[in-house]
Amino acid sequence: MSPKKIAVLGAGSWGTAMAVMMARAGHHITLWGHNPSHIKQLKIDNSNVEFLPGTDFPSTLSVTDQLEETVEEHDFLMLAVPSHAFRQTLLKCKPQLKKDTIVSWITKGFETGTGLLAHEIVIETLGKDTKLALISGPSFALEVADNLPTAVVVASTDIEVATEVADIIRNSNFLTFPTKHLASAEIGGAMKNILAIAAGISDGLGYGANARAALITLGLTEMVQLGHVYNCSESSFLGLAGVGDLVLTCTDNKSRNRRLGLQLGQGKKIDDAKQTIGQEVEGIHAAREVHAICEKWSLDMPICIQTYRILYEGLAPDVAVRYLLSRAQLAEPQLD
Numbered sequence: 046m047s048p049k050k051i052a053v054l055g056a057g058s059w060g061t062a063m064a065v066m067m068a069r070a071g072h073h074i075t076l077w078g079h080n081p082s083h084i085k086q087l088k089i090d091n092s093n094v095e096f097l098p099g100t101d102f103p104s105t106l107s108v109t110d111q112l113e114e115t116v117e118e119h120d121f122l123m124l125a126v127p128s129h130a131f132r133q134t135l136l137k138c139k140p141q142l143k144k145d146t147i148v149s150w151i152t153k154g155f156e157t158g159t160g161l162l163a164h165e166i167v168i169e170t171l172g173k174d175t176k177l178a179l180i181s182g183p184s185f186a187l188e189v190a191d192n193l194p195t196a197v198v199v200a201s202t203d204i205e206v207a208t209e210v211a212d213i214i215r216n217s218n219f220l221t222f223p224t225k226h227l228a229s230a231e232i233g234g235a236m237k238n239i240l241a242i243a244a245g246i247s248d249g250l251g252y253g254a255n256a257r258a259a260l261i262t263l264g265l266t267e268m269v270q271l272g273h274v275y276n277c278s279e280s281s282f283l284g285l286a287g288v289g290d291l292v293l294t295c296t297d298n299k300s301r302n303r304r305l306g307l308q309l310g311q312g313k314k315i316d317d318a319k320q321t322i323g324q325e326v327e328g329i330h331a332a333r334e335v336h337a338i339c340e341k342w343s344l345d346m347p348i349c350i351q352t353y354r355i356l357y358e359g360l361a362p363d364v365a366v367r368y369l370l371s372r373a374q375l376a377e378p379q380l381d
């Protein structure tokens with residue numbers, strides 16, 4: 046694949062790791078961040094990014110805090126901002142956006158307050174003819190920055206766009222699989238964050254590997270259940286962006302969502318736990334949105350609901366997890 050000019054919008058750990066990975070592969074990357082002092086620091090330092098220790102910037106990577114000219118100069122955008130900043134970033138890009146610009150994103154979450162999926166926000170703000178794609182799957186920023194093997198899906202309702210994006214960003218350490226199951230990939234990526242908090246809580250309480258495996262299994266059925274609202278097939282959750290990311294974040298302490306849960310299970314207050322992590326914990330927002338969706342559609346998704354109650358209503362973690370594990374009808378997931 047010949048080198049491309051790609052703009053990564055959002056200079057947190059994930060946007061930075063993806064920018065570094067693609068620049069190493071020979072692409073010309075501009076990394077935009079909204080915080081001028083952070084960008085200034087990156088320009089001076091060129092390495093030792095916060096949360097990605099020891100990551101040097103290749104010469105094909107430049108950083109900027111100028112959004113307008115960045116959007117103007119690129120026909121391939123990759124949004125890496127947290128879900129709460131997704132719509133406002135798109136709106137800021139809109140005036141400079143060219144007709145055929147690829148709008149891709151690596152954000153995982155529902156829109157705060159509306160519960161919309163990211164592709165719904167893209168269509169609402171930029172129109173239904175936008176060339177759009179999501180990149181999602183089990184992919185810790187730290188491991189991508191360390192050049193460790195990673196496999197993700199590139200999802201778009203237009204499989205030609207998914208294939209084009211997958212071909213551009215694929216390299217020997219970053220495997221990409223095009224898929225048309227966009228909504229499933231978005232739901233998987235947002236839901237696993239809530240479920241990782243739940244798994245962390247269980248582990249923080251010392252409930253062990255059996256309980257964790259039960260939560261992961263039952264969590265998958267909740268993903269599938271939510272997917273029914275969006276007409277997603279059950280099998281569309283069995284790939285990298287569904288079960289793959291669910292297993293990763295529920296089992297490894299590089300997950301911030303899991304680490305938040307661990308601390309809650311150990312008795313820490315939520316604000317203290319958030320402060321210790323110091324980065325986005327998308328599952329906190331997603332739990333509120335999924336709770337609202339469950340109320341709207343009368344869905345029975347006990348893990349997500351109990352996690353919401355712990356996060357927002359002060360329910361004691363041990364009461365919640367014991368309740369979950371005691372529910373007779375949860376004894377075996379019914380996926381058919």
Ligand SMILES: NC(=O)C1=CN([C@@H]2O[C@H](COP(=O)(O)OP(=O)(O)OC[C@H]3O[C@@H](n4cnc5c(N)ncnc54)[C@H](O)[C@@H]3O)[C@@H](O)[C@H]2O)C=CC1
Nearest residue numbers: 056057058059060079126127130152153185186324325327
């Ligand atoms: N870190 C990871 O391993 C992965 C993260 N993700 C997703 O990527 C998204 C971003 O997460 P991280 O980079 O990890 O978070 P982070 O906490 O490392 O960084 C978030 C960044 O967003 C910036 N930001 C906050 N408000 C903003 C705004 N209004 N406009 C522009 N930028 C703003 C912050 O300054 C910060 O640099 C999340 O949706 C997350 O779920 C997805 C896969 C892997």
Ligand SMILES: O=C(CO)COP(=O)(O)O
Nearest residue numbers: 182183184185300301302
């Ligand atoms: O999405 C991720 C890995 O695929 C990162 O998970 P956390 O946000 O829980 O760290």
